[in-house]
Amino acid sequence: MELTALGLFLLDVSRGSFTQSALFGTLMLSVLGVVHTEIAIGLERLRRQVADTPHGDLSSVWTFAAAVLLPPALATVVVLVIFTHQWFRVWRSIQVPAYRHTFSTATVVLACHAAAAVLGYAGGVSPLELEGPRELLTVGLAILAYATVNTGLVAAAIALSAPLPRPSPAQLIGHWDDNMLELATLCLGGLAAFALASNPWLVPLVMAPLLVLHRAVLVRQLEEVASTDSKTGLLNAAAWQSRASKELRRAQRGRTNAAVLILDLDHFKSVNDDHGHLAGDEVLSAVASALRTEVREHDLVGRFGGEEFVVLLPELGREPESTAELHAIAERIRHRISTMSVVVSTPTGSLTIAGLSVSVGGAAFPDHGTGLDHVLEAADTALYAAKRDGRNAVRIAAAVAMPRQHAPGRR
Structure with a gap:
């Protein structure tokens, strides 16, 4: 996965130049992703400590927006900036192994490429041109492509590395709520892309619903911990x-x-x-x-x-x-x-x-x-x-x- 993501990035870089607006979008989305992590850092640490199944990373708001707005090479840069910052501020402090962080980063890069491929197949969709059902369908398919690739690769890694007995479907791909959270986050990413393309000053308004989502997810996971027997993982x-x-x-x-x-x-x-x-x-x-x-x-x-x-x-x-x-x-x-x-x-x-x-x-x-x-x-x-x-x-x-x-x- 890492070699594939790296190879695609090098290929993307070699294919062309980047406009000033694209570079500005890269900077904006990277800064917003870092600010988002800093604002929600306490909640995110708790959420990762209590989670026992894969869950959608809310930073996909910014990475999916990058996949919609930017060339794949610059979308990869956004992913690298956000995930590198998360490693030093969140993942390392709760002793997540570095290879897992690297793998997660690679899966998000590949998910961005999948979303970009869907948009490219449809002839490209500008956020300023979301005026009809065709454009809405295209963005929806890009969301599904992003979620499918990201979730599928993580599930495959868990299935291949987990000892017997084999993990349940919920442990592999997350519960229904986890997947709905991921889709909702990606929809916010589409709105963030639209806001950034039309009026960049509107993008920070995405922060408020993101923080609400953080707290809602944390409350649900704390409720799950309160209902679980710590020694066996079963219901108490x-x-x-x-x-x-x-x-x-x-x-x-x-x-x-x-x-x-x-x-x-x-x-x-x-x-x-x-x-x-x-x-x-x-x-x-x-x-x-x-x-x-x-x-x-x-x-x-x-x-x-x-x-x-x-x-x-x-x-x-x-x-x-x-x-x-x-x-x-x-x-x-x-x-x-x-x-x-x-x-x-x-x-x-x-x-x-x-x-x-x-x-x-x-x-x-x-x-x-x-x-x-x-x-x-x-x-x-x-x-x-x-x-x-x-x-x-x-x-x-x-x-x-x-x-x-x-x-x-x-x-």
């Missing part, structure tokens, strides 16, 4: 219950089924006693990752505390298929954990912990309760039945509740 108990209640209400309105699994690691206290709590935390994290990979993307997975985990599985279908499906999912999770080997760090070196097992209890909605508390209670009862039966087992609430249902008839 309060966040899981809140979201699970909403899912059950949705299932009730749509007359669909859902189910809950409660999982408890067997004899986990011995892991902490034998190897220390830090090793225990690594085991919890590995179990959480395995659990996440064994369920669907939209299933809700949380840590209930200690060594307990909980999963909400919406839209399982109708009886009797849903009970069989629930048991199959729980059994798959149980088997996966029983075959795990977790390499942990200890004061005496690396150690492999194997022989883990988990007891699982399940219950379905609405068969075992009309609310989340009732379904959880039924699943918890099934979990303790699994523990009484020797642990490392799966029990579903229907099987546990059956004797009590037939007791009156036998009497």
Whole structure:
């Protein structure tokens, strides 16, 4: 990526001269990008510290405006100025590796070239000529080209370098909100290009909505941190219950089924006693990752505390298929954990912990309760039945509740 970006830059420089207005635009956009970073530096540091997925860099306002207004060589200069300044003021202070910064810079340069290629293919669009649907469509396609190239290259790098299990789509390309933020930022970049071409004094007005976007993104990410268990990356108990209640209400309105699994690691206290709590935390994290990979993307997975985990599985279908499906999912999770080997760090070196097992209890909605508390209670009862039966087992609430249902008839 870096060699491609460098080669394109050298080719662009060799292809022609630059007008005074283009050089002035380069200076303006570079200065505005640096000023933007300085104004939002505190928010940006916090945002990068709490973010756990790729997100749109709001400096793309200025880099996309450069792609629209300037020749590719000068757009590359704007990118280099802004990203070099960000490295010294933001990225280096939070210990982002230099190779990642270089790669990010290269992807933005290539994204600028992609946007410029779309504009060139359409015969060139001047911001002063945005008077009809054709010009608007062209700028929209340039925005999509920029976002696709930038996001795609970053996602490819993450996918190729990430260890098993493979990252989820949200970890690769960001959540829906992240992508909407990127598109909104690029739209602001188009407006900044229009303002710079028509009246440069209007460009600083873009700063106000940018700072609002910074704060909105920070608030959302802080909310995400507040709802996440720090040791496993799963939802914490309060966040899981809140979201699970909403899912059950949705299932009730749509007359669909859902189910809950409660999982408890067997004899986990011995892991902490034998190897220390830090090793225990690594085991919890590995179990959480395995659990996440064994369920669907939209299933809700949380840590209930200690060594307990909980999963909400919406839209399982109708009886009797849903009970069989629930048991199959729980059994798959149980088997996966029983075959795990977790390499942990200890004061005496690396150690492999194997022989883990988990007891699982399940219950379905609405068969075992009309609310989340009732379904959880039924699943918890099934979990303790699994523990009484020797642990490392799966029990579903229907099987546990059956004797009590037939007791009156036998009497």
